[in-house]
Amino acid sequence: MAHITAGVEYGLHCLLWLANSPEVPLSSRDLAEFQGISPSFLAKVFPKLEKAGIVSASEGIKGGYLLARQPGDITVLEVVDAIEGRKPLFDCQEIRGRCAVYRERPPSWATKGVCAIHAVMLRAEKAMRDSLANQTLADIAGVLDRKAPPEFSEDVRRWLADRANGRARGPAATEGM
Amino acid sequence: MAHITAGVEYGLHCLLWLANSPEVPLSSRDLAEFQGISPSFLAKVFPKLEKAGIVSASEGIKGGYLLARQPGDITVLEVVDAIEGRKPLFDCQEIRGRCAVYRERPPSWATKGVCAIHAVMLRAEKAMRDSLANQTLADIAGVLDRKAPPEFSEDVRRWLADRANGRARGPAATEGM
DNA sequence: CATAACTCGGACTATAATGATCCGCGTTAT
């Protein structure tokens, strides 16, 4: 299993769509069906983004999520931490203190400070986090904008509007898709 | 669960002891009991290190493991990859191709190249791996040598020798510890 | 004002990975 999980992947993809819809809130359900991912699972991801102040939620019918800040002010690291809860890269079990020559009583010089192996892992983790902190949603969105043809953005807007209107008038309208 | 697991932690600690015993091979069992970790689990870790050319094994009684190279030539990254099998930080599920506006047939511009989110994760992974690749066993051992008092190294050697001799003469000799 | 479509939260299930154990086989010093 990967360290950065599917929840983060789903979250980031959704945030990019939200960046393209700064006016009208998008529901987690629409975002899920729009991207072919599990709606119930995505519904567990968004509250975490909301608690982290990355998106803002509006309740009730026609409710949904909006980006709480500008895409350029949201780093990938924030999103990862919001969804995964700042889990460490490495979980030091303090093996150095169990060495048999100490006979259950490790001397202070052996357990003082950070374990040397742990320190290496912490540096690697910091390198990873620094890299993620240097990328914002706007950076990623910029890459996509350069790839997509001009009419794509409009296609997306239409799909989402149709979907919302379709549901509002009855399930039959969504059948043809 | 952490991305870099207990297997790596055990492996690195053992390799440091092996670096202090360049002449006489140490068995995985002795290394485990010496450090208070599971012998059976450690016995599953060492074959991976051997296949990666990090340690060399000698079979039969009085057999065990030796470092296959100098501690300064073994990077932490190698050890991690040997034990964990180069698992990725992030497992891209290619969500971009599932977008509903494509109606099951994503256009080539959408799926060409690496997913922009995946690219961010790959950069972070590379930063982490570069950091791990810059640390060798000798670097870690250096930190430890500066902490331990001079007599410690001798205590360790004696413990391991006693343990090997004790088992060679019969289990009764190990009872007093 | 009733309904439908939202968010939110908790309980729950299934599957996969990890940590750990056990056993049998071939090898080797004593």
Next chain:
DNA sequence: ATAACGCGGATCATTATAGTCCGAGTTATG
């Protein structure tokens, strides 16, 4: 010959992840 090794496969318990389901509270719309 035996005891202590390494090696590999089968197995098991625990935990995390991915995903589902349901109930409660909120709000636009007819």
